[in-house]
Amino acid sequence: MSAAALQNRPELQELLESAVVVRLPMLTRFRGHTSREAVLFSGPAGWGEFAPFPEYQPPETQHWLASAIEAAWSGLGAPLRRSLPVNATVPAVPPEKVSEILDRYGDSGTLDAVQAVKIKVAEPGQTLDDDVARVREVARQMPTAGIRVDANGAWSLSEAVTALEQIGAAAEGRLDYAEQPVAGIEPLAQLREALERNGIGVRIAADEAVRKAEDPLRVARLGAADLIVVKVPPLGGVSRALRIVEEAGLPAVVSSALDTSVGLAAGVALAARLPELPYACGLGTVTLFCDDVVPQPMLPVSGRLRVPVNDKGHIAAPVPNPQKLAALRVTGERELWWHQRIREAYSHRIYP
Numbered sequence: 001m002s003a004a005a006l007q008n009r010p011e012l013q014e015l016l017e018s019a020v021v022v023r024l025p026m027l028t029r030f031r032g033h034t035s036r037e038a039v040l041f042s043g044p045a046g047w048g049e050f051a052p053f054p055e056y057q058p059p060e061t062q063h064w065l066a067s068a069i070e071a072a073w074s075g076l077g078a079p080l081r082r083s084l085p086v087n088a089t090v091p092a093v094p095p096e097k098v099s100e101i102l103d104r105y106g107d108s109g110t111l112d113a114v115q116a117v118k119i120k121v122a123e124p125g126q127t128l129d130d131d132v133a134r135v136r137e138v139a140r141q142m143p144t145a146g147i148r149v150d151a152n153g154a155w156s157l158s159e160a161v162t163a164l165e166q167i168g169a170a171a172e173g174r175l176d177y178a179e180q181p182v183a184g185i186e187p188l189a190q191l192r193e194a195l196e197r198n199g200i201g202v203r204i205a206a207d208e209a210v211r212k213a214e215d216p217l218r219v220a221r222l223g224a225a226d227l228i229v230v231k232v233p234p235l236g237g238v239s240r241a242l243r244i245v246e247e248a249g250l251p252a253v254v255s256s257a258l259d260t261s262v263g264l265a266a267g268v269a270l271a272a273r274l275p276e277l278p279y280a281c282g283l284g285t286v287t288l289f290c291d292d293v294v295p296q297p298m299l300p301v302s303g304r305l306r307v308p309v310n311d312k313g314h315i316a317a318p319v320p321n322p323q324k325l326a327a328l329r330v331t332g333e334r335e336l337w338w339h340q341r342i343r344e345a346y347s348h349r350i351y352p
């Protein structure tokens with residue numbers, strides 16, 4: 001190991017040498033993706049993952065790299081809790097596909113234990129009626145769960161007001177919050193005011209307005225949201241995400257970045273270390289994949305995920321299985337493309 005790695009800072013060459021690029025096929029199209037590529041690193045503290053979405057550029061990707069380096073070269077810290085409540089995540093599927101998605105979170109005996117369901121809405125090419133029908137079907141199949149919707153900023157202000165009124169009714173009074181209904185930070189604040197003026201009592205959560213903003217605390221300072229969604233890789237690692245939640249002073253929902261079980265461990269670590277965890281986490285996303293790099297994927301059971309710890313009691317990503325890595329590995333052009341992304345993110349690095 002080099003001197004730099006001993007100070008938790010791998011050299012670029014060391015990173016590239018440990019990098020394994022994998023591609024995981026997805027069971028259901030999600031966020032426009034049918035598969036997900038990720039780079040796995042193994043370092044002195046364990047395994048880490050670098051998987052910014054393909055369209056992301058530096059400097060954004062450098063946060064993802066810092067997160068991977070933290071996991072593999074510094075470690076994920078000690079947990080305050082050993083298991084976490086997680087929500088079911090329902091992609092923008094037609095109502096007749098909802099039960100197939102929910103089945104991955106439990107059977108008739110255990111599905112009741114799932115506290116919340118997050119439903120994707122405002123998918124390009126779909127209508128508000130499609131969203132309302134999906135929400136109504138989830139509410140019917142999950143009669144006690146809290147409901148959240150995520151529009152990924154796709155609605156205009158007036159569309160959001162109309163949509164949230166209708167979706168709120170379809171959710172039978174169980175709509176816990178709407179995640180990033182409109183794009184940006186100021187528009188979130190304007191929407192909160194418009195909802196209040198119209199007597200629509202829906203809480204607003206900021207996701208992209210936190211993870212893609214130059215200043216992740218601006219949402220909180222402007223009072224633009226009731227709560228924040230926090231994802232470890234885009235926020236530069238567990239330690240930085242912990243500080244952001246503390247400084248924001250808003251309730252936080254920890255979610256995944258659509259990771260393999262290795263990458264998911266970083267989100268699990270944040271949720272396991274936060275002093276308060278008021279909402280079920282969006283960390284049940286391994287269910288969206290057909291395969292994983294570890295022999296026992298981090299899948300929720302009865303609405304909960306176990307926090308993986310090593311023999312020192314520290315949170316540690318599960319160790320990939322060599323056969324799985326070999327089967328899922330991508331080489332050639334895709335590998336070179338990822339190596340170039342790593343180089344670019346590394347040279348933009350702003351962390352010590």
Ligand SMILES: O=C(O)CCC(=O)C1=CC=C[C@@H](O)[C@@H]1C(=O)O
Pocket residue numbers: 031087088089118150152207255256257258281282283284285
């Ligand atoms: O929060 C969840 O239930 C699952 C995670 C999830 O929805 C997302 C993960 C990664 C990228 C996103 O488009 C999406 C989100 O916007 O929250």
Ligand SMILES: [Mg+2]
Pocket residue numbers: 150152179180207208229
């Ligand atoms: Mg979101």
